[in-house]
Amino acid sequence: MPLTLPQLDEPREAKEKCGVVGIWGEEHPARLAFLSLYALQHRGQESAGLCTTDGRIIDRAVGMGLVSQAITQRDIERLDAHAAARATAHAGKGVRKWGGAIGHNRYSTMGPSAAANAQPLVGHYRGGPVALAHNGNLVNAVQQRKELEGKGHAFSTTSDTEVMLALMAAASRDKECDALAEALQQVSGAFSIVVLHQDRIEAARDPFGWRPLAIGKLPSGSYFVASETVALDVLGATYVRDVEPGEIVTLSDDGLSSRRFAEASPRRAHCVFEHVYFASPASLIFGQTVQTVRERLGAKLAEEAPVEADLVMPMPDSGRSAATGYARASGLPYREGIIPNRYVGRTFIKPTDAERAAAVRVKLNIVSEVVRDKRVVIVDDSVVRGTTTKIKMDQVRAAGAKEVHLRISCPPIRYPCFFGVDFADPSELIATNRSVEKIREIIGVDSLHFLSIDGMLSVAACADVAGEHFCTACYSGEYRIAIDPALRKHAMTGNC
Ligand code: SF4
Numbered sequence: 001m002p003l004t005l006p007q008l009d010e011p012r013e014a015k016e017k018c019g020v021v022g023i024w025g026e027e028h029p030a031r032l033a034f035l036s037l038y039a040l041q042h043r044g045q046e047s048a049g050l051c052t053t054d055g056r057i058i059d060r061a062v063g064m065g066l067v068s069q070a071i072t073q074r075d076i077e078r079l080d081a082h083a084a085a086r087a088t089a090h091a092g093k094g095v096r097k098w099g100g101a102i103g104h105n106r107y108s109t110m111g112p113s114a115a116a117n118a119q120p121l122v123g124h125y126r127g128g129p130v131a132l133a134h135n136g137n138l139v140n141a142v143q144q145r146k147e148l149e150g151k152g153h154a155f156s157t158t159s160d161t162e163v164m165l166a167l168m169a170a171a172s173r174d175k176e177c178d179a180l181a182e183a184l185q186q187v188s189g190a191f192s193i194v195v196l197h198q199d200r201i202e203a204a205r206d207p208f209g210w211r212p213l214a215i216g217k218l219p220s221g222s223y224f225v226a227s228e229t230v231a232l233d234v235l236g237a238t239y240v241r242d243v244e245p246g247e248i249v250t251l252s253d254d255g256l257s258s259r260r261f262a263e264a265s266p267r268r269a270h271c272v273f274e275h276v277y278f279a280s281p282a283s284l285i286f287g288q289t290v291q292t293v294r295e296r297l298g299a300k301l302a303e304e305a306p307v308e309a310d311l312v313m314p315m316p317d318s319g320r321s322a323a324t325g326y327a328r329a330s331g332l333p334y335r336e337g338i339i340p341n342r343y344v345g346r347t348f349i350k351p352t353d354a355e356r357a358a359a360v361r362v363k364l365n366i367v368s369e370v371v372r373d374k375r376v377v378i379v380d381d382s383v384v385r386g387t388t389t390k391i392k393m394d395q396v397r398a399a400g401a402k403e404v405h406l407r408i409s410c411p412p413i414r415y416p417c418f419f420g421v422d423f424a425d426p427s428e429l430i431a432t433n434r435s436v437e438k439i440r441e442i443i444g445v446d447s448l449h450f451l452s453i454d455g456m457l458s459v460a461a462c463a464d465v466a467g468e469h470f471c472t473a474c475y476s477g478e479y480r481i482a483i484d485p486a487l488r489k490h491a492m493t494g495n496c
Contacts, residue, residue, distance in 0.1 A: 017107050017420040018119075018135040019043035020213070021231055022194035022201040024100035024251035025222035027087070030079035033103040036224075036231035037067045042280055043135070043227060044105035047118035051131040051196050052079040052101045055086035058129045058196060062118035067105060070118075097253050098222075100201050102194045104133035107422070117157050120196065123165035125179050128198045130168065134161040135211045135227050136190030137420040139483055144186065163187065180204065180248060181261035188481060190271075190419035192243070194225060200252035201225070207262045208269035208480060209245035210419045210471060212285040215256070216240055223251045228283035239284060268469035269480040272460050273421060276410040277381050281321055287464035291321055296459040297409040297451060298325025298379055305449030306330060307377060307405045313337045313370070315380035315392065322409035323379035332377065337370035338392070364392060372400030379407045383439070383450075384423055386430030390443045397444070406445045411453050411475040412436065418483055423474065 019040030023029050030050050037048055048070035049062030059082040063070030083099035090097040104119040120133040138144075141160035148166045149155070155162055167183035180195060180202055190210035195202040203225040205213045216224040216237030224237050232239055240256075243249055245264040250257045270286045271278070281291035301322065312332045314323030317340065327334035341363050376396060383389050389406075396404055412431030417423055426432050430439055440448035453475055457467035473479045 019105040019227040020133045020135050020192060020194045021226045022102040022203055023224045024201045025098050027098050028080045029083050029099060029101035030076045032235055033101040034071055034076055035234055036226055037103045037105055039231040039234040040105050040227055041067055044107035047106045049118050049120055050079055050101055050103045051120045052083040053099055053196055053198050054082050055089055055198050058122055058131050060122055064115055102131060102133050102196045102201060117159045119161060121162055121165055123169060125168040126173060127179060131196040132161060132165050133194050135192045137418060138163060138187050139189035139418050184261045192227060200250050202248050202250050203243050204248040205243045205245050207246040207265045210269050210271050213243040214239060215243060223256045228279055230280040230283040269471035270469055272456060272470040272472055275460050287462040293459055294321030295325035298322030299329035300455045300459050301407045301409055301451050302326045302329035304452060304455055305407055307447060309375040309377045309405060311335045311374055312377045315378055316340045319380040322381060326379050326407060335370050337367045339365045339367060366395050366399040368399040371396055373402050375403040376401045377405045377407060381409050383408055383430060384413060385428050386443060393443055393445050403446045405447045408450045410456055411450050413474050415474050415477045417474045
């Protein structure tokens with residue numbers, strides 16, 4: 001009988017929500033989009049997909065799992081051949097015009113994890129076939145869906161993204177009408193999207209700029225958009241600028257052009273948690289390199305909560321950047337004393353407490369020699385449920401640490417996110433209705449400090465983006481836009 005190791009239900013307690021890419025004017029757009037999706041794998045591991053057009057119809061390949069599992073070599077060759085048909089058709093007119101591809105990595109925050117919800121989604125509007133990929137979360141999708149169903153529109157997925165396609169299809173029949181702009185003016189919430197048409201790609205960002213969306217230029221002169229600049233680096237593209245909140249950019253045979261579907265909100269709502277946890281440390285988002293911000297968050301922690309200790313240790317891998325900053329600012333030595341086992345897979349079983357503890361011990365080994373008889377500062381990026389954090393702290397103490405001081409590089413997470421981040425149910429968040437002292441007692445450490453909101457914003461802010469332009473709703477409960485009471489109730493109760 002095979003031995004089955006008990007494992008955690010999730011390796012992380014906050015789940016990334018999607019990455020998007022779009023590229024136009026390349027001979028092998030599917031292959032390039034596939035490579036860039038690899039670079040955005042951290043934004044979603046549930047499903048992945050690619051679409052190309054031959055100038056008439058859209059071909060699509062989607063699948064469940066990681067990019068490498070969801071999309072095969074054969075898919076890529078088929079999609080690139082499909083795109084090449086457009087160039088061949090143009091070559092008949094004496095000019096070769098390469099086409100484009102869009103791609104998506106998904107983690108569901110609205111709509112279940114299912115192949116039917118894998119993106120890009122394909123639809124049809126008066127301008128022809130269209131494919132759309134979305135990073136974010138719409139807060140009025142349920143209401144829009146009901147209205148569209150009332151008008152006879154049939155939905156084939158449970159994803160909020162399909163609402164945008166349906167609104168494009170329902171847009172005015174007037175030939176002059178801008179169907180995408182008309183659709184985006186009716187949705188509310190977070191969206192960074194890429195849209196593939198027969199002859200172009202459009203990319204747009206909500207007026208608050210919740211999620212990042214960068215424009216790059218390839219050495220060939222083609223343009224490229226992606227959720228994060230780390231995807232540009234993979235293709236050797238140079239960063240041009242971000243898609244502005246409220247802007248639609250078009251990538252076509254004529255290069256790059258821009259128009260607005262809305263004015264940018266005077267007060268933006270960039271997700272500060274992208275800097276704390278989601279985005280790749282190698283990316284440039286909201287005006288700063290993520291790695292630099294994380295190191296400075298750690299330094300700010302050292303300033304806010306110094307402690308007499310012998311060494312600073314990161315919680316791998318999430319706390320490494322902030323721990324580096326804490327160690328540098330405090331002058332304490334930096335040591336790696338918690339070693340992750342990278343070969344333990346993930347399952348979705350719900351283990352018992354004992355099994356969970358065993359699973360953490362399998363996933364993380366403590367180097368006793370580093371911690372024995374030492375006063376240890378451990379730095380992590382966030383605490384969500386706190387259950388695994390407690391087990392890890394107990395492990396460090398059991399390995400002989402004299403004192404354990406936990407430092408977290410963001411404030412306590414107490415409220416749900418409606419803009420594309422799937423935290424645990426609020427009733428399961430350790431910080432909901434609990435003081436820091438109470439959390440310290442539960443986790444069982446000698447001291448605990450969460451970075452203050454002001455401290456976090458002072459680091460996230462830069463010359464280009466003031467602190468007031470960041471969303472902090474999951475920490476403060478201050479939502480930048482009104483949240484439908486039904487949606488709020490759903491988040492607070494965890495129903496359905
Ligand atoms: S609520 Fe939190 S996670 Fe959600 S967008 Fe705002 S800062 Fe980001």
